[in-house]
Amino acid sequence: MDIDYALSALAAQATGVRETADVFWEIQPGVVAMRRDIHARYGGRRQGGIGPSRTTPNVLIFVNPERGxxxxxxxxxxxxxxxxYxxxxxxxxxxxxxxxxxxxxxxEQxxxxxxxxxxxxxxxxxxPFEVDPDRPWYTSEAPETGGGPLRTVIMFRLRPEGPVQPFDAPLPATPTAAGRVTSIPVEASNTEQYGMIGPEEPTTAFRREAALVQSYAEHLRSLGHEVCRKQIxxxxxxxxxxxDLYDATAGELIEAKGTSTREAIRMGIGQLLDYQRFIDPSPRLVLLVDSKPRPDLLHLCSTVDVSVVWKAGNDWQRNASLRLP
Incomplete structure (x- = not known):
């Protein structure tokens, strides 16, 4: 390593001044090169997305929004x-x-x-980028590699530190301190399932849920109700x-499940309680299922003030919730 560069790098680390990084950087935004050539010139790990360099004052970061x-x-x-990031x-x-x-x-380095x-x-x-000084990072959820289980991931907020090459890669939603609730059409196919990002067909349960939602939405519309979904x-x-559904006329929040198993009922209750916190005025809660649940599961729903609706022939049946004192 050149002695002048070494002294400059040490001085930058000691004082927090990073002007030396630009002195040794020769690539302009928009330039395309082979990754191996970048590492040969500026150091950094050749594998993975983050390459801290030991030979130059840089941290190389690589993104591939499509494959990532x-x-x-x-x-x-x-x-x-x-x-x-x-x-x-x-x-x-x-x-x-x-x-x-x-x-x-x-x-600081x-x-x-x-x-x-x-x-x-x-x-x-x-x-060139820097972490946002006010809020450098936060945590979110994403699946493990290959569509595995959800886990906690670190999200860095990187702010441009000079001219950058524009490219189209928007986030689905930007975190804010206040949160947001918007109405979207029932027909919107958005899903919370991060694993459904490949060409795989929806599971049988998802197909059943989609059919339930569409059928019940048509029923509510036939009664003159205004229905939509909520994005939170x-x-x-x-x-x-x-x-899954929001009946604006009746003030009811509806979650559909393609089966009436205990696991599905418990999951639906949890989702309804999660969503309810964000909607004002607070809606009544309804669980929409494909068949009448067992008595114990109906009682479970009643004790948490959740009504249950299911299809019986050409009619819709409802088990009223139990209003707790």
Whole structure:
């Protein structure tokens, strides 16, 4: 390593000044190169998405919004002007260690974050970034690699530190302190199931739920009711929640389940209670199922003030909830 560079890098780490990073950076935003050539010049790990360099004051960050979803990485631009970047770690809850810690501490270590995007010809340099000083990161949920179980992931809020190469990669929703609730059409096919991102066909349960929702929505409309769905973005969360139905005329929030098993009933109750917190005025809760549940499960729903509706021939039957004192 050149002695002048070494002294400059040490001075930058000691003082928190990162001007030296730009002195040794020669690539302009929009330039495409092979990743191996980038590492040969600027250092950093050649595998994975985060490459802290030991030879230059940079942390190289690589994104592939299209392929990354298969590994639980949902990166993109938010409405807040930040690029939201998923930390490293494909299995289990992500931890603030190694590459993630390098991103978080890049200022105190005198490093600049350099963001690259995978393209057909190699990687495209997007520009210099820094973690947002006010809110550098938050946590969200995403599946493990290959569509595995949900786990906690670290989401960094990266703010451009100079000119950047524009590219289209919006987040589905930007976390805000207040949260948001909006009405969307019943026909919207949004789902909370992160695992359904590939070409797989919907499961039988999902098909049953979709048929139940459409049939009951048509029934309510025949009665002159106004129906929709609710998209809910909880405070400081990126992942939106989607209700199955909302009967605006009756003030009822409806969750559908394609089976009447105990597991499905318990899951539906939990979802209804979760959604109810965000809707004002507070709606009555209804669980929509394909057949009449067993007596014990009907009693369970009644004790938490959830009505149950099911199809019986051409008619809809309802088990009224038990209003608790």
């Amino acid at each position: 979803r298969a590994h639980g990485y949902f990166d993109g631009w938010g409405d807040d002007g930040c690029f939201h 998923t930390g490293e770690g494909q299995l289990g809850d992500q931890q603030m260690t190694q590459g993630n810690l390098a991103i978080l501490r890049h200022r 005198g490093r600049t974050l350099r963001l690259f995007r995978a393209v057909q010809e190699g990687v495209e340099y997007l520009g 973005v909880p405070p400081n969360e990126m992942r939106p929640l989607f209700t």
